[in-house]
Each structure stands twice: as structure tokens, then as C-alpha cells.
Amino acid sequence: MKIIKLLTGICIFFLSYTSNSFSLIEVDITRGNLNPLPIAVSPLSQNNKTKKIFQNKLNLDDLGLEISKVIENNLKQSGLFNPLSKDAFLQKPDIAHLKPRFEDWSLIKAQALITGKVLIENDKLKVEFRLWDVLAAREMLALSFTTVPNNWRRVGHIITDKVYERLTGEKGYFDTRIIYVSEEGPKTQRVKKLAIMDQDGFNIKYLTLGNELVLTPRFNPTNQMVTYLSYFRNLPRVYLLDIETGIQEVVGDFPGMTFAPRFSPDGKKIIMSFAKDGNSDIYTMDIENRIVERITNHPSIDTSPSYSPNGKHITFNSDRSGYQQIYVMKSDGSNVKRISFGKGIYGTPVWSPRGDLIAFTKLHKGKFYIGVMRTDGKGERLLTENFYQEAPSWAPNGRVIIFYRETKTNKEGEGFSAKLWSIDLTGYNERLVETETDASDPSWSSLLSN
Amino acid sequence: MDSSKLTLSEEDALKAQIFGCWSIPLGLPYNEDLLVRIKLKLRPDGTLIKTEILDHARMNMPGQGFFRVLAESALRAIQLCQPLKVPTSGYERWKDLQLNFDAREMLGG
Numbered sequence: 001m002k003i004i005k006l007l008t009g010i011c012i013f014f015l016s017y018t019s020n021s022f023s024l025i026e027v028d029i030t031r032g033n034l035n036p037l038p039i040a041v042s043p044l045s046q047n048n049k050t051k052k053i054f055q056n057k058l059n060l061d062d063l064g065l066e067i068s069k070v071i072e073n074n075l076k077q078s079g080l081f082n083p084l085s086k087d088a089f090l091q092k093p094d095i096a097h098l099k100p101r102f103e104d105w106s107l108i109k110a111q112a113l114i115t116g117k118v119l120i121e122n123d124k125l126k127v128e129f130r131l132w133d134v135l136a137a138r139e140m141l142a143l144s145f146t147t148v149p150n151n152w153r154r155v156g157h158i159i160t161d162k163v164y165e166r167l168t169g170e171k172g173y174f175d176t177r178i179i180y181v182s183e184e185g186p187k188t189q190r191v192k193k194l195a196i197m198d199q200d201g202f203n204i205k206y207l208t209l210g211n212e213l214v215l216t217p218r219f220n221p222t223n224q225m226v227t228y229l230s231y232f233r234n235l236p237r238v239y240l241l242d243i244e245t246g247i248q249e250v251v252g253d254f255p256g257m258t259f260a261p262r263f264s265p266d267g268k269k270i271i272m273s274f275a276k277d278g279n280s281d282i283y284t285m286d287i288e289n290r291i292v293e294r295i296t297n298h299p300s301i302d303t304s305p306s307y308s309p310n311g312k313h314i315t316f317n318s319d320r321s322g323y324q325q326i327y328v329m330k331s332d333g334s335n336v337k338r339i340s341f342g343k344g345i346y347g348t349p350v351w352s353p354r355g356d357l358i359a360f361t362k363l364h365k366g367k368f369y370i371g372v373m374r375t376d377g378k379g380e381r382l383l384t385e386n387f388y389q390e391a392p393s394w395a396p397n398g399r400v401i402i403f404y405r406e407t408k409t410n411k412e413g414e415g416f417s418a419k420l421w422s423i424d425l426t427g428y429n430e431r432l433v434e435t436e437t438d439a440s441d442p443s444w445s446s447l448l449s450n
Numbered sequence: 451m452d453s454s455k456l457t458l459s460e461e462d463a464l465k466a467q468i469f470g471c472w473s474i475p476l477g478l479p480y481n482e483d484l485l486v487r488i489k490l491k492l493r494p495d496g497t498l499i500k501t502e503i504l505d506h507a508r509m510n511m512p513g514q515g516f517f518r519v520l521a522e523s524a525l526r527a528i529q530l531c532q533p534l535k536v537p538t539s540g541y542e543r544w545k546d547l548q549l550n551f552d553a554r555e556m557l558g559g
Contacts, residue, residue, distance in 0.1 A: 024489070025456055026548045027464055030555045032472030032527065080476045111473065111526055133522065135529040140522075168477030169515035399477065426476075 036082040037167065038109050040134075041072045043086070044116035044127065045094035053120050057149050064093065064118050067127070070156025071114060071163070073200060074174045078164065078400075079429030084110055097130065102137040110134050114163060125149040129159050131166055141166045153202060158449050173395035174199060177445045178402065179217045179226055180420060182206065183438040187409065187416045194228060196243060199395075199444070201434040207241060216391075216441050220263040223445045227251070227261045227270055238272065240287070252285065252292075259303045260348075265311045271295070273303040273316075282316055282333075295333040306350045306358075307331065308375070315339075315349040315358050315375075326360055328375060339377030344369075348390055351375070353446070354398035357425075361390040361403075370403050372425065383427040396446045399425050402433060404440040456544065460537045467535045472527035474553045475519050486521045486551040488528065494541045496533035501525060504548075524551040 044064030046054070054063040068086075075081035089096075090104040097115035105113050116129035124146045131141040143162060147155060154175060161172030182195040194207040194214050208214055208230075217228040226241045238251040238261045251261075254274040261272040269284045282295040282305045296302045300320035307314055315328050326340040326349045340346040344364030351358055355375075362369040362382065368389045371382040389405040402422045409416045418440045420433035433442075456464070478484065491500040503521050508514045528534075528549070536544055 024546055024548050025544055026550060027456070027461055028550045028552065029465065029468050029472065029524075029527075030552050031465075031469045032474040032553065032556060033470065034474055034476060034556065036476070037473050111530075133526070135526040136522070164477075165515075167519065168475055169519035170477055 036080055037111055038082045038084055039075060039112040039114065040084045040089060040105055040108065040110035041068045041075070041086075042089060042091075042096050042113065042115045043068045043093045044118045044129065045092075045097055046118045050119050054118070054149065058152065060152075063125075063152060064116070067116070067118065067152055067156045067159070068114070070153055070200070071160045074157065074160040075163070077200070077431060079424055079431075080164075080168060084108055097128075100132055100134070102132075102134050105132075105134045112140075112163075112167060114159070116159070120149075121146065123149075125152060125155070127155050127159070129162075131163050153198065154448070157198070157200075161447070161449070170399065171397045171447070173397045173400060173444075173447070175447055175449045176396060177223070177448065178420070178433070178442050179207075179219060179445070180404075180435070180439045180442040181214055181217065182435070183418055183440060184210075194226070194241070195435075195437075195439070197435070204436055207243070207246070216260045216443075218260075218262045218443045219445045220267040221265055221446060222267060223448060225263075225267070226443075227263060229259070229261060236274075238270065238285075251287070252290065260305070262306055264307050265309055271305045271307065271314065273305060282314070295331075296329070296336070297333075304348050308351045309353055309355045313351075313375075315351055317347045317349060326358065326373075326377070328358075339373065339375070340380075341377060342380055348392065350392055350394060352394050352398040353396050357398070359392040359394060359401050361392065370401060370423065372401075381427065383423050383425075384421075384430055389421070391441050393442050393444045395422075395444050401425070402442045402444055404442060406440075456537065463535045467531050468527055468549070471531040472551070473523060474556050475523050476557075478516055478520060478553060478557055484516055484520050484553060486517065486524050488521075488524055488549050488551065490528065490534075490547045490549065492534065492536060492545055492547060494545075496536040498528065498532050498534075501528060520551065520553060524549070527551075 044067050046064045060066055072083040075083050088108045091101055097117050111134055113132040113134050119126050126146045128144040130139055133140050157175040160174040164172035176199045177196055178199055179196045182193045184191045191210040192214050193210040194217055197204040213231045215229040217226050228239055230237055230239055237253050240251050241248045259273045261270045269286055271284045273280050273282050280301045282302050283292050285292045298320055300318050302316055302318045305314050305316040314331050317324050318327050324345045324347055325338055326346045327336055327338050329336040344362050346360050346362050348361045349358045357372045359372050362371055367385050369382040370384050370392050373380040386405050387408050389403055392401045392403045400422050404418055405421050406418045418438040420439045420442050422433055423430045487504040489502040508517045
């Protein structure tokens with residue numbers, strides 16, 4: 001009996017010893033720093049012959065450097081990356097592109113590195129780039145593309161999109177454009193023109209002359225067309241404009257107050273609100289056959305419709321409950337549900353391209369807010385507060401929102417300005433979007449290189 | 451004392467060190483179930499012999515982009531932090547460690 005007890009004891013000892021010697025210690029890491037990721041963007045290398053060709057063709061001293069600056073600026077503006085000063089770089093661009101000396105890049109605290117090369121082939125610009133994980137000492141991404149030399153800024157945007165996607169896991173929003181209403185002159189006599197620019201404020205073009213008031217430009221899903229509202233002899237008209245050709249056509253004259261035309265996700269319809277017999281409701285119009293269909297039919301004021309990305313639902317605002325609130329319905333107008341229940345007045349709802357959130361403007365106690373809520377109205381978050389701001393529009397990845405903000409005038413009526421601003425979905429990284437003139441009513445395109 | 455665990459102060463020292471090295475990818479969604487578990491094999495001085503991502507298969511699966519981004523950021527943090535602040539004694543106890551990286555609390559805050 002004693003022997004059995006002894007053996008059992010030995011077994012238990014060995015079992016527990018074995019289990020102790022193999023039990024793995026686990027440590028939960030639930031905190032870190034939220035600082036933007038330090039990244040080095042090496043100038044894209046080029047040989048002397050290529051350099052001279054680009055100097056002649058594009059009048060740029062160093063195209064590789066200029067492209068790297070476009071990338072650097074995009075990454076910085078995103079708020080997620082901290083591009084390091086080029087003055088600290090120890091390795092030459094051409095060598096770094098072949099095989100980085102990771103210890104050199106680690107020394108300057110870079111965690112990621114972008115290298116590249118530009119060359120000319122059959123009069124075309126060929127660009128190669130690589131993204132490196134400095135700490136793991138390995139390549140994360142390598143791509144090349146060919147385009148016309150004048151497209152060099154877009155090359156910078158496309159590289160940024162690829163890097164952003166690889167390092168954050170979600171699509172970028174850099175190879176995109178923004179259409180907006182450019183404003184000039186005193187507040188009472190503003191000259192308003194349609195303007196379009198790259199998302200970083202470059203390549204601004206004015207699409208109308210400023211003779212007529214223009215409002216609410218919106219891209220269609222392919223980015224080629226824009227719909228907007230303009231007043232002709234004091235009557236609102238909905239226009240379609242082909243950005244590339246400049247050809248413009250009137251979609252229709254609509255009675256009374258017409259608001260905010262916007263494309264359906266398939267680009268086949270325009271959805272808008274207008275007043276018929278003094279009652280403002282939501283309508284769609286088929287662009288091809290121009291057939292108008294009534295979507296809401298309610299004695300209240302229904303405006304600002306926006307489709308969900310799958311086209312199955314529409315969000316809009318209505319004062320049917322007594323105050324202006326946000327509603328969601330099926331795209332045929334059925335199953336209308338109010339989703340905003342917070343204090344204040346809600347308007348300009350816009351469905352996120354991801355489909356998960358609705359951005360809106362809210363007015364409460366004399367302050368304007370830009371916020372987001374889930375599509376069932378839950379999880380309302382106010383991202384930014386100001387004297388006057390409205391018209392949110394989503395970047396195509398559903399992470400950044402652009403809107404416009406007006407400043408208060410002084411007693412003499414001076415000091416008025418309207419500017420574009422962007423803010424991250426988290427409420428961080430609020431930034432002024434530089435424009436040549438005052439600006440309002442921005443609309444963000446989808447990715448051009450899709 | 452349970453000899454299979456780090457003491458609270460040993461664990462706190464290690465956590466504090468890694469908190470400082472881990473740049474949480476700010477673009478990650480805060481509402482997704484993202485947890486990255488990494489097994490480490492360490493030398494007595496806290497330098498790394500080997501790292502292994504558990505669930506490594508998720509790194510290359512379609513639709514798991516966020517997992518890969520989080521896992522890579524965790525690996526960078528470990529590299530950046532080494533030598534890790536490990537206890538001065540009891541090497542056998544902690545030569546194999548598992549770190550569970552969970553960013554939800556930070557991103558959702």
C-alpha cells in the first residue's frame with residue numbers, strides 16, 4: 001500500500017513538474033501609443049539621362065524628389081503617419097531601392113520605408129516602388145506602373161493609396177478629386193463657380209463661369225459626370241456636366257424649391273427633393289428616359305436624400321415629427337423609420353461608402369456639429385463643433401469626412417469666409433483643405449484608379 | 451507564489467516597456483474582434499531567439515487585412531523593444547512567453 005502511495009505521489013510530482021515546466025506565461029498587451037507611424041519616404045531615384053529628359057518635358061529639377069513629396073504630404077495629412085525629415089536619411093535613393101541598410105533607417109527611428117525609381121521608356125513615365133518593414137528587415141510591397149509623364153502627381157497619389165492600404169488594412173483615398181463651389185466677393189454679392197481639384201488641393205479647374213448661382217455639386221459613381229443645381233432666371237435647374245468634355249445639359253426644370261440632386265449608386269438615376277403644389281417630397285429621375293418617380297408623399301418637408309451604397313435604402317431629413325430629423329426608408333419609399341432622437345435639429349444625412357454609418361449636420365443651442373451615427377440611429381458621435389458648418393461628404397474609404405465651415409462676420413459685416421475642412425471618423429485630425437478662393441459644398445469622388 | 455507566472459511587478463515592467471514600443475495602427479476598426487497572440491522564445495538577456503504568430507494562417511487569408519496589419523505592428527513593437535525587460539532570475543520560467551495584443555480598448559476609447 002505504501003509503495004502504491006509513493007508511486008502515486010511520484011507521478012503527481014512529475015505531472016505537476018511537467019505541467020509547470022511547459023506552462024506558458026501569457027501577458028496581455030492592451031495599450032500602446034497612438035502616435036502616427038514614423039515612415040521614411042526616400043526620393044525616387046533616377047539616372048542623369050532620365051533626369052534631363054524630365055527637366056525638359058516637365059520643367060522639374062528632380063521628378064523623383066517631387067513624387068516623394070506628394071507621397072509624404074498625403075501620408076502626413078492622413079494623420080496616421082509621421083514622414084521623417086529627408087535631411088536625416090543616410091542612404092542614397094538608388095542604393096536604398098536595391099537593398100536598404102535597415103540599421104541606417106532604424107537609427108533614424110523609421111518603422112517603414114518607401115523607395116522607388118523613375119525612368120523613361122518609349123516617352124512614357126515608368127515608376128517602380130517598394131515598401132519595406134524596417135524592423136522586420138523585409139519587403140512588404142513592390143509594384144510598378146507606366147503612364148504619361150504629365151500624370152506624375154497621380155503616380156504619387158496611387159503609390160500613397162497602395163502604401164496606406166498595406167499598412168492600415170483599408171483602402172486609401174488619395175487618388176481622388178473634390179468638386180466644390182468656389183466663392184468670391186462680398187457676402188451679399190458672392191460669385192459662385194463650380195471648381196474641381198485633386199484631394200490635396202492641386203490641379204484646380206473652374207468648370208463654370210460664375211454667371212449663375214451654382215449649388216450642391218455631386219459626383220456620379222464613375223467620377224466622369226457631376227450633377228448640380230443652378231438658377232436660371234431665378235428658376236432652379238438640375239444639370240449634368242461631363243467633367244472631361246465640359247459638355248453640360250439640363251436634366252430638368254423643377255417647380256418650386258429644388259434641393260440637393262445626387263446620383264444613385266448605379267449612376268442611372270438622380271434623387272432629389274422638390275416642391276410640388278407647395279409640398280416638398282423626394283423624387284427620382286431616370287437619366288435615360290427622364291421619367292420622374294415620387295418616393296415620399298407626406299405633407300411635411302422631406303429633403304436631402306442619399307442612397308445606401310447597395311441602393312436598397314435611402315436616408316433623408318424630414319420635419320414630419322415637428323422638428324427636422326433623419327429618417328431611413330427602403331428605396332421604393334416604404335418602411336420609413338426615424339433614426340435620430342437626440343436633442344437639436346438634424347439634416348444633410350449622407351450614407352457612408354462602407355454602408356455602416358450616416359454622417360449628418362446637427363444644430364443644437366446655436367452651434368453646428370458634424371457627426372456620425374449608425375444606420376439604425378444608434379452610436380451617435382459628434383466629431384466637430386463650430387459657429388456654422390455643414391454639408392458632410394465621405395472620402396471613398398469611409399474614414400474621412402469633408403465639409404465646409406463659415407466664419408462669423410464682425411459688426412461691419414466684414415471677416416466672412418467659407419472654407420473646406422476635413423476630419424477623421426474618430427474626431428481627430430481636423431484639417432483645413434487649402435483652396436485658392438473661399439469654398440463650400442464639397443463632394444469627394446470615388447478612387448480614380450479603381 | 452505560482453512559479454508559472456510573472457510577479458505583478460515583473461509583468462508591469464514588461465507591459466510598460468511594450469506599451470511604449472507599440473504604435474497601434476490608427477486605421478483599425480475598433481468594433482472588430484482583433485486579437486493577435488505571439489509566442490516568443492527569449493535569451494536570458496531578453497533578446498529574441500524566435501517569434502511565432504499563433505493563427506498565422508490568418509495573415510494571408512482574404513478579408514483578414516486588419517489582422518495582418520495588427521500582427522505586423524505587434525511584431526514591430528517586439529523588435530523595437532528588445533531586449534525585453536525580463537526578470538533577472540528564473541530563466542526557465544519565462545524563456546517562452548506569449549504576448550496577446552488587443553487594441554480594442556485603445557481604439558474604442
